[in-house]
Amino acid sequence: MKEPRGYEYTTDLLVVGCGFSGMWAAMRAKDFLDDVLVVDKGPRDWGGLGGLSGGDMIVKQPDMNLDDLLDDLVYYYDGLADQKLLGQILTQSYDRFMDFENWGHKFVRNDKGELCFIPQRALDYMRFYYYHPYGMGGIDKARLLKRECEKRGVRRLGRVVITDVITDGERVTGAVGFHAQSGKPVYIRARAVLLATNTGGWKPSYHQNTPASEGVSIAWNAGCAMRNFEFWKVWNVPVDFAWEGQTGLLPKGARDAHELAKLFEATSTVLLT
Known part of the structure; x- marks a missing residue:
């Protein structure tokens, strides 16, 4: 008997990362697109680092x-x-x-x-x-965002580790990865890919021990133009500053609905949040 090839999906927009940014972006994208799929390396709807924060x-x-x-x-x-x-x-x-x-x-x-x-x-x-x-706000925000995603018909998958965005010349055609528990390959055909794998606070600091921000290397390997690159791992603290706790939240996802509407106007449709 043949081993199954793996898991295969097709979508208009693939959002990598089911944290707050990913869920916000997916909800806004659903205003313009028929099908939006969110995948996360952790459990489905866990909320990423935002779900672990104080909210x-x-x-x-x-x-x-x-x-x-x-x-x-x-x-x-x-x-x-x-x-x-x-x-x-x-x-x-x-x-x-x-x-x-x-x-x-x-x-x-x-x-x-x-x-x-x-x-x-x-x-x-x-x-x-x-x-x-x-201290419980992060859990509640994750719950509310999950509920709103369900209302809008956003599809969500957990335990999916994306390793590479697939391109055909300058055109994005999807992404590949594997299932975190079974190890089986995952193939996703997509007209656009949005990488929402940033850390959940203002700066990396305490999050250096987490596997967040891998979207940077994925985008780099796909040939994307990068900007603000100095912010990814820079920890520059002014002399008089002391930190209260790494539980802040910025609504990074879906900063502007027009950015998502323009996904299909660009030749290479990989976005970083």
């Missing part, structure tokens, strides 16, 4: 000045900061914050209904808005 969230509230927050981040990154990109993330962060609240996520408020927050040391404006019970 606190840094948000530009409507009454906050964007330049004040960017000044904090330029200091925090000791000058190595893509201000345009960070500005886009912060500007859209309030909408994502309200999405979570509308879905039932419980950010802590005082008796007056005002949001409670933890100031970040040595930064004048950065604040963590936190969840009740404290």
